[in-house]
Amino acid sequence: xxxxxxxxxxxxxxxxxxxxxxxxxxxxxxxxxxxxxxxxxxxxxxxxxxxxxxxxxxxxxxxxxxxxxxxxxxxxxxxxxxxxxxxxxxxxxxxxxxxxxxxxxxxxxxxx
Amino acid sequence: xxxxxxxxxxxxxxxxxxxxxxxxxxxxxxxxxxxxxxxxxxxxxxxxxxxxxxxxxxxxxxxxxxxxxxxxxxxxxxxxxxxxxxxxxxxxxxxxxxxxxxxxxxxxxxxxxx
Numbered sequence: 001x002x003x004x005x006x007x008x009x010x011x012x013x014x015x016x017x018x019x020x021x022x023x024x025x026x027x028x029x030x031x032x033x034x035x036x037x038x039x040x041x042x043x044x045x046x047x048x049x050x051x052x053x054x055x056x057x058x059x060x061x062x063x064x065x066x067x068x069x070x071x072x073x074x075x076x077x078x079x080x081x082x083x084x085x086x087x088x089x090x091x092x093x094x095x096x097x098x099x100x101x102x103x104x105x106x107x108x109x110x111x112x
Numbered sequence: 113x114x115x116x117x118x119x120x121x122x123x124x125x126x127x128x129x130x131x132x133x134x135x136x137x138x139x140x141x142x143x144x145x146x147x148x149x150x151x152x153x154x155x156x157x158x159x160x161x162x163x164x165x166x167x168x169x170x171x172x173x174x175x176x177x178x179x180x181x182x183x184x185x186x187x188x189x190x191x192x193x194x195x196x197x198x199x200x201x202x203x204x205x206x207x208x209x210x211x212x213x214x215x216x217x218x219x220x221x222x223x224x225x226x
Contacts, residue, residue: 004155006155033213033214035214040218040219041218041219042203042216042217042218042219043156043214043216044216045213045214045215048211048212048213050211055210055211056208056210056211056212058213090155090156092214099144099146099161099205099212100146100158100161101146101158101214102158103148103155103156103157103158104155105153105154105155106154106155
């Protein structure tokens with residue numbers, strides 16, 4: 001069984017640019033959630049995708065958007081990057097309505 | 113409101129000691145709680161969970177206690193090992209219409225000295 005994978009591992013962008021982060025969910029998991037983790041803090045919920053549709057969102061502006069594909073993999077897109085977007089971006093997958101969420105290793109985004 | 117916080121930001125113990133990490137939560141309607149371990153440069157790793165209809169749950173070397181009266185969680189690690197050194201988060205599962213999300217605290221760093 002393959003766990004949650006994310007790419008790239010690290011990324012450096014300039015303020016104002018756009019970025020796309022990718023996540024492959026664990027086998028059999030149809031729900032993907034994205035979290036932002038600032039240095040020294042706990043992860044903050046961005047949004048969740050279920051069967052290719054966004055079904056829940058946290059307190060993040062519209063420039064944070066996402067997609068989920070038929071194979072349940074997912075993308076997180078961030079437009080007009082700001083310095084405060086520098087963080088570890090985590091993807092978590094879960095088997096539908098069950099509680100357990102399994103996290104990937106994260107993508108470290110640095111905005112300069 | 114939604115908040116999950118931790119009492120101690122850093123806990124230092126000797127190898128072989130028992131460790132206790134505490135957590136307070138504010139949403140009395142939450143029915144599920146999880147402890148995660150996060151090592152440097154890695155994503156959170158599931159340790160143990162507990163549902164609100166339970167007071168205690170045991171795993172391998174770990175025990176989670178839930179006190180709903182005072183909205184408090186604790187994680188006990190028996191015979192702590194250097195490999196247990198990491199940041200530990202409690203998380204509360206909150207249901208909204210159509211989805212669930214995890215609300216994390218800021219974490220406790222556990223340092224285990226040999």
